[in-house]
Amino acid sequence: MTIQPWEKSSSLKWPIIVIGVLAISFGAFIGMIVGYSPNVYLPIAAAVGFIVAILTLANLEFGLLAFVFMTYIRLYNIIELHGGPSLQLPFMAFLVLLILIHWVIERHFPEISIKLVVLFSIFGVSTFLSYLYAGNMVDAQDALETFIKGGSVAVIVGLIFTKKEYMRGIVWTLVLVGGILGSVSVFQYLTSSFTNDFWGFGTAVVENIVGGTNDYRLSGSLGDPNLFAMVMVVLVPLALERAFTEKKKILKILAIYALIVIVMTIVFTFSRGGFLSLLVVIGFLVLWKKPPLTYLLIGLVLFILSFSILPPSYTQRMATLTDVFSQDTTEMRNEVSFRGRFSEAGVAWIMFRDHPIIGVGPGNYNSEYMNYSRQLGWDPRVEARGAHNLYLEVASEQGIVGLTIFLFILYSVFAGLVRSSRKFKKLNQPGLADMSIALMIGFAGYCTASIFLHNIFPYYLWMLIGIAFSLEKIADNEIKNPQIGITTPVIDGSLNE
Known part of the structure; x- marks a missing residue:
């Protein structure tokens, strides 16, 4: 490159x-x-x-x-x-x-995506209106400032990412991050170096694993294992795409290595949301690549066998996911983590029911949590809590107006990346088409994990949104000028090498 x-x-x-x-x-x-x-x-x-x-x-x-x-x-x-x-x-x-x-x-x-600017502006107006009616203005102001910073990340990416040649560099940069954090995390887990934070790139926290069992969970540079798993899941399809596409052996090996340590890191976080998101990503990858039935069967056997070499506490923790489908709601509420999550989801619903139009105000879920949780009586913890669900968080804090706009933004990302892939295929640029689909699958993993997590670090979300909208804008420009698609080299693993 x-x-x-x-x-x-x-x-x-x-x-x-x-x-x-x-x-x-x-x-x-x-x-x-x-x-x-x-x-x-x-x-x-x-x-x-x-x-x-x-x-x-x-x-x-x-x-x-x-x-x-x-x-x-x-x-x-x-x-x-x-x-x-x-x-x-x-x-x-x-x-x-x-x-x-x-x-x-x-x-x-720079020809920034008008759609990105318009949707960000509309969502910003919705957030500001909700801010005006917030009960805790301090928390609302902090949330508003965080939103502006996060949206600014998307806008800056959109202003600079205006050339298709930049996409490969962006993908490799993200894969490199995954390789670095994954290497630190895998080394940390295999050597039990949990008290060493590796200059902040490899933190680990002691949390509940299952029942009364507590143990270390890797949290990387984020300090939270579930959030760490979520941002690493995004990188799985990107690393896999590079492993398939790169022509140079050294780069292909590097992508495969990054993919391995990223997946291992997701496992070592003991995150159930991360596990489910990884399954969603794998499902989309199978639909995308359509491997032969033999490969699918071999992969399924290896997946099942992998559980035999994982820590028993990990398999026990993942097994608790089946409790969600249990008829015994009392059993679910007795599980420490589930009890808290049910309470947080219930509180979000009550907030939304009481303030359906514009919500309780940005950043006000936490400060209002105790007032509402007493009505349910499910959570004995006497502390402010997050929603642990991005969509419920938006609904409770910004009402139906904010939720509708937010969901439309997410829909626009997915639809735009699909359109980008089709346009790049039409232009005979399969490398960019594959990167578009890989980014879409990674974003699907992020959105899946967000069912179990609220938006603590919005910079990740908005940066991915900025990349996606910019890529669609580039694809549109390529279609408008067919000569570019004919004369420009196909972007694959050997571009400009």
């Missing part, structure tokens, strides 16, 4: 001057950090940040890939964990500044 530099223009002196000024300013900032910070890790992080900034100045595509990498691996939070400054907003502002500079120099504003 080749990253093209800025196009030459008659105004070439201006970007050179801007790069020089920004580089000197950033270098002075780094020098101040190195000089005044007692933290030994901070100067290293600052030096790496300086290099990333310079490379981003030289090439905006690199900035996009760095943005995707840092967001998905949660590098910003890890830097803060070690006493460093929050760099997420500064880096986002830096990217916006570069986009504006490109606009001035090239006199051409």
Whole structure:
């Protein structure tokens, strides 16, 4: 993959001057950090940040890939964990500044997806209206700010991801994140290094496994095992697509390795939602690739046999999923985790029933939980709780208005990726078509896991939405100009190699 530099223009002196000024300013900032910070890790992080900034100045595509990498691996939070400054907003502002500079120099504003902007704006208006009627304005303001930041992630991705050649880099960046986090997690589990957080990339928490059994569950860089499983599930079809498509052996091996450690990590989180999401992803992959019946039978046998080598507590925990279909609701409520989830879902429904139009306000589910949970009497915990269901969370906090808009956004992602795949096939670009389907399947895994999780880290969701809408926009542009589809090399594992 080749990253093209800025196009030459008659105004070439201006970007050179801007790069020089920004580089000197950033270098002075780094020098101040190195000089005044007692933290030994901070100067290293600052030096790496300086290099990333310079490379981003030289090439905006690199900035996009760095943005995707840092967001998905949660590098910003890890830097803060070690006493460093929050760099997420500064880096986002830096990217916006570069986009504006490109606009001035090239006199051409990026063709961002209008659908993304419109839907984000409408959902933003709905969120703001709900905010005005919130009971706890502090929590509502925090939620509103988080939404704006999350949506900004999608918009920034949309402004930079305007060329089809960038897609392969984005997919490989995500697979690389999965390989890194998966390697740390697998090593951590196999060596029982649970007290070592590996600089924040490999946290583990002691939680209930089944019944009265507690044990370590891997939570990666997110600090929550269920959320960690959810974001790793997204990467399974992307890694598999690269393993099938790449031409170079080293890249194919790397993709296969990433796929293995990603799947193992999902297992080691002991997440039931992650397990079900993985099954959904595997089901979609089977429908997509349509392997021969022999391969399916072999895969089924290997899947069944894998349970014999897994920890007994894992199989016992997954077996509790059948309790959902049990006729004995008392038995379900006696299971620690299920009891809490039933209470949280019941509370969300009551909130929605009492405030059906615009909900109780963004971020107000947690603060209102205790007032409603007393009515049910299912949950003995005296603490604020999350909804543990993204859709119930949106319904309870933003009512039918917010839920309808949100579901339409998700539908638009799936429909858009399917359309993108068909258009790229029509243009004889099967590589991009496969990446579109792989991203759609990964997003399906995320949406499945969201049945069991609320939106604690919205950056993942909005970044995936931004990538999906941008890809559809690129496909539309390719269709409008058939010559591009004819003259441009097919994007597969050997593009620009």
